[in-house]
Amino acid sequence: MSVRNLKKLFRPQSVAIIGASNAPGTVGAIAMRNLLQGGFKGPIMPVNPKYQAIQGVLAYKDVNDLPLVPDLAVVCVPPAELSGVIDRLGARGCPAAVVVTTGLDLLPSADGQTSLTQDLMATAQRHDLRLLGPSSLGVMVPGIGLNASFAPHAALPGRIAFVSQSGAMCAAVLDWAAPKGIGFSHFISLGAGLDTNFGDILDYLGSDPDTRAILLYIESIDERRNFMSAARAAARNKPVLAIKAGRNADGARAARSHTGQMAGSDLVYDAAMRRAGMLRVYDIEELFAAVETLSVVSRPKGERLAILTNGGGIGVMAVDDLYDLGGSLAELSEETLGKLDTVLPAGWSYSNPVDIIGDAPGTRYADALSVLVQAREIDSILVMHTPVSVASSTEIAEKVIALARQHKRSNITTCWVGDQLVSSARKAFHAAGIPTFDTPRQAVQAFMHTVEYRRNQELLMETPLSLPTEFTPNTVIARMVVETALSQGRTVLSEPEAKAILNAYGIPTVETHIARTPEDCRAIAEEMGGPLALKILSPDLTHKSDRGGVQLNIETPEECFQAAEQMTRRLRAALPDVRLEGFTVQRMERRPGAHELIVGVATDPIFGPVILFGQGGTAVEVIGDRAVALPPLNMALGAELISRTRVYKLLQGYRAHAPADMEAICLTLIQVAQMIVDIPEIIELDINPLFADENGVVALDARMAIRKTSLTSGADRMAIRPYPRELEEDFTMKGGRTCLLRPIRPEDEPNHHILVSRLTPEDIRFRFFGLVQELPHSQMARLTQIDYDREMAFIATDTDANGQQETLGVVRAVTDPDNEETEFSIVVRSDLKGSGLARQMMKKMIRYCRDRGTHTMVGQVLKDNGRMLHFVESLGFRRVKTIDHDVVEVALDLQGSLPF
Structure with missing residues (x-):
């Protein structure tokens, strides 16, 4: 993490363009033109030995000939010349450079031993020179007239910062934003991000007073901890929104367990952005719509939406969209319904959405809205209108604006459906700072942006509960199990070994014994007594039940012997190459009504260890009910993770089913999170099923994958540093x-x-x-x-x-x-x-x-x-x-x- 020289990069007093040109269409010519036309007030110094002047400005043959040391250099030279130029700039004391040069990785350095990229970075570090790029489109700071880029369009001034890894996306956003009048405080193309990455930029923009919101276009993250720390810090000060492009399936292809399939998945990026207090969106239009809403609408205290409309159809569409997106419709109180009934004509909907009939004039809108803004059961209001011949869309908009100002309410969003007949109304809303949208779905999505942003911000501010039970793990036993397996060359622990580690961390498990032969199974069954469960013990079988490797409800020792014999025959016939190490004999855990859950760990290639929770059982992949979170966890974060699954509603209790012990489930999540902090060798873990009911939790089955590591603590591989x-x-x-x-x-x-x-x-x-x-x-x-x-x-x-x-x-x-x-x-x-x-x-x-x-x-x-x-x-x-x-x-x- 570093903001070193970023002020010089984004607020320079002088700029040199190395490789500036008069040749039409070249990068050097476009960059020079953009800088001249941007209105930058400081010295602009083109460098190119071929010209005496470039676009009317005196040129210099070399960096060493510059009359003063530039704060910022824009470098547009061929790859082979790049390191030499950076070396001379650094020797002169230039603190920052935007490198637009591409193709560095295609050529070796002068010594032939390293890449040009490595050579460039080493040269810049030697001189403490900050680089943006290479392969950067450039940087714009319209507020100071800086357009140090070769972009086809200039950015308008504004208070939104846009940071992108893609130059093509930068050009597209500029083209999209200009006709809509959307301006920027900073417009930054990271390029390859060799020296300056998202975390560094977020650190700078998070405290920049001219930036109201930060928008990111992300293709990949390299320094995960720097990114998470910077994003969390910035998101406390202002909205941070992101588009994440691309999905990595490598982790899923390589996974050996249910949880391992989460590695490299898009769910992990969702979890990271949520944990950082950011808001994720999925396209450019949604990105800027979300910014408009978050920057104008105050964060609602709740999630209950009221809809006011003159058209029943668009009201129903809005409700459908609201429920599709996970929102909540406010239930109007008798008091509110009574007040509405006194100001509305007979035939209005008497419910939410509040349909005030198609011929509603501005006064009817104002009367109804004045009731809704004072209703305590409503957190936000969506005002909708479809044009009719008997009422003026613009006059209605003016009434809504006046009432919003009168009540100083900033939680009102509008949707005027149509085109030409409502265009002047939309302009009035824009001028008044009230968000307005073209369709019901856009408007509802805007409301849900505020809801999701509020939820994420609350995670940053929520005080977690203390642990219901203090636990001190027996790390000596856990480490001994792992080290023994690794010394034997194994990368997957047996079920009993995995359960031994769970027990060492205070997670209840069913009584389990290892039997090497069917005769051993009978002897163990005699000691334990029924009912029992018998399972195949093999490092080559992940899903034992799929291969007939599980037998439940065994009552007698003879039944246990016979089941072991049959399992052995089936396995030898179907899979002769599978290693059979024996069996596990377990106490049958009969808990009528208990929920089957899954708790797991996967190692993501970007963010490191992640925790999974969801509905478990043999059909876990088919059900697909899962949520992930970044460790470390506490009780509040554990509860939030659980709440993002469908099984959460069942865990709260229904009909004759008592609520499950949520504290025990949360504690299990925390214990698993602590486990991967203490034991960095653990790369995958499945607890499936984890039984949960009103009496607590118990792990019936567990699987754990391990590998050797030089790390002494799992904290070093985590995106967020855990409690030290x-x-x-x-x-x-x-x-x-x-x-x-x-x-x-x-x-x-x-x-x-x-x-x-x-x-x-x-x-x-x-x-x-x-x-x-x-x-x-x-x-x-x-x-x-x-x-x-x-x-x-x-x-x-x-x-x-x-x-x-x-x-x-x-x-x-x-x-x-x-x-x-x-x-x-x-x-x-x-x-x-x-x-x-x-x-x-x-x-x-x-x-x-x-x-x-x-x-x-x-x-x-x-x-x-x-x-x-x-x-x-x-x-x-x-x-x-x-x-x-x-x-x-x-x-x-x-x-x-x-x-x-």
């Missing part, structure tokens, strides 16, 4: 009280509120530079739901007199994307000053930041907070400057010697 448990430590304060120092977790939010509430007014002023009564949930969620890959907060916790966990203090460090500087803050409960806790927490944070390679730690302290200034100076900080007369900035060289 290894950073926990105990500390004994002066006076003997012991507390736990650990990284903060999302579920710490309630205790964080209590910590702030117990601070003295002076401590609050010193920490927040002002009087703060209470931090809102959105801010507190941001403080507790941190990205461990980019920031860190350590808290001190202990139990109070009532045995409840409490937070005693917190130290926080937020690091810039380049890992150059981190800013700290610390607060300890007022009654614990002098206990040594604050010093220990600061020392822990300093060591942590130093170990991850951060250069400098800084902090801001009120000038009259003498105690804090003395405290940090004793840790090696020095005062570096004064801000606004009353704030002192202190700094510590983390890579230098420390006084402790």
Whole structure:
């Protein structure tokens, strides 16, 4: 992750065009023309030894002849010349370059040992020169007149940023947006993304004040953790929307299990975007329609839609589309129905959709809408109109606009169906900032964009529940099982081995024993007693039931012996080459009414491990009820994953069936997620079926695929860094009280509120530079739901007199994307000053930041907070400057010697 030199790339004061040309139709000529016509105010310096002037501007023979060092270079030279040009630019001190040159991978470098791409990157890194491209269409920042591209059209100014891996898509979007008057704050073609990728751009645009929304066209992701971290950070500040093109079937072809088929699937991109708080769309028109809606319509508090229409047909179409897209129609209260009945003529629909009859004039629309905007059971309103000869479409639109302004409601969307007769009404809506759409489906889809965006944003802000049961996995046993199998050259664990690992992580399993022969089966059955289940034990059979390898409801030892004999004969006859290692004899788990679920793990080629949940059983592929999520998980994320399946409704209970134990199911998901953090060798896992009912869960069958790895922790292969448990430590304060120092977790939010509430007014002023009564949930969620890959907060916790966990203090460090500087803050409960806790927490944070390679730690302290200034100076900080007369900035060289 890095925003190094991106300001120079997107806000240069001067631009050089290397390879500029007068030859019509060449890239160099088009790039020069675009830059001149864009209105850029700084120096424009063409470089080409063939010309004295290019398009009327004095040209220079070489980079070394430039009169000043350009902030940005646009490079349009042949591949063989590229590294030399970048080398000379870097030697001059140029900080950024857009490389439009293509075909680098087709030619070797000068030494013949590396590719031109590798040579180019090495040269740029040597000079700390930031590259956009190669194979980039260029970059446009219309607000400053910068058109450093060879695009056929210029972008209009606006507040939307568009970032694309495809130059062709850039050209298409420009052509589509121009006649519609859609403008951009930034228009960026990543090209090959050799040095600058989506994560870097998101970091920059996420804090850009001129960008209201960010749109992405994605073909592939390379640095998954950088992308996820940057996307989550940007999505907290503004809408981030994406089109993902292309689907990878390689993972599915190579899969050996139900869950493995998810690897490389489009479902994983869906899960990643949802987890990042982004909104995924599927075409250009939907992309910009979603932006219009999200930027104008406030995020609804709920998902209940009311439809107001003068045409029953279009109202019914809208309802059909709403249900197709997973939406909810508001159920109108008796109070609302009564109010509508007083303002509407006889014959109106008396339900939602509110059909106010085809001849409805503007006043009738306004009367009905004034009731709906005040109804507490309604979250958003779709106003629809089909033109009729007895009413003016424009006059009705004006009434709707006036009422929306009067009530200051921004959750109104409109759909005026037609063309010429409604064109002026649509223009009025556009001018008023009210989203309007041509068809019922477009309008409903726009509403669902706000719903989906709201759901994704809530995942970023939701405080998860604590675990219903604290579990401490027996990682020693789990690792021993895996290492034994790998030492024997095996990549698939037997069912008993897989269940042993599940047991080590606290996941209930049925009693299972291994029998090598039919006689062993009889002996085990005598010890266990019926009813039993018998299964073939073979590393070559994934779906045992399909081959007659499962026998249920065995009551006697003799039945068990006979079933084993028959299975052996069938298998030898049908599949003579299959390895038969014996049988498993299991306790029959009879749970009438229990749901058969599947929980699994797959390793995605882009995002690493993913968790699957859905309806299980032998027909799992046919049913196709599944959802995936990126680990790590907590109770809230586990519940959200479950809610995206069809079986979720059954789990909630129906008729005589009691609700399943949702906490037990969520805990199983968390335990599986922790398993892949602790054991990086696990690449696939199926628990199918997992029985679930009101009494909890139990795993009946399990399959696990493993492989050797050099990783010591599964966290290194995950797209989102999990909770770093290894950073926990105990500390004994002066006076003997012991507390736990650990990284903060999302579920710490309630205790964080209590910590702030117990601070003295002076401590609050010193920490927040002002009087703060209470931090809102959105801010507190941001403080507790941190990205461990980019920031860190350590808290001190202990139990109070009532045995409840409490937070005693917190130290926080937020690091810039380049890992150059981190800013700290610390607060300890007022009654614990002098206990040594604050010093220990600061020392822990300093060591942590130093170990991850951060250069400098800084902090801001009120000038009259003498105690804090003395405290940090004793840790090696020095005062570096004064801000606004009353704030002192202190700094510590983390890579230098420390006084402790």
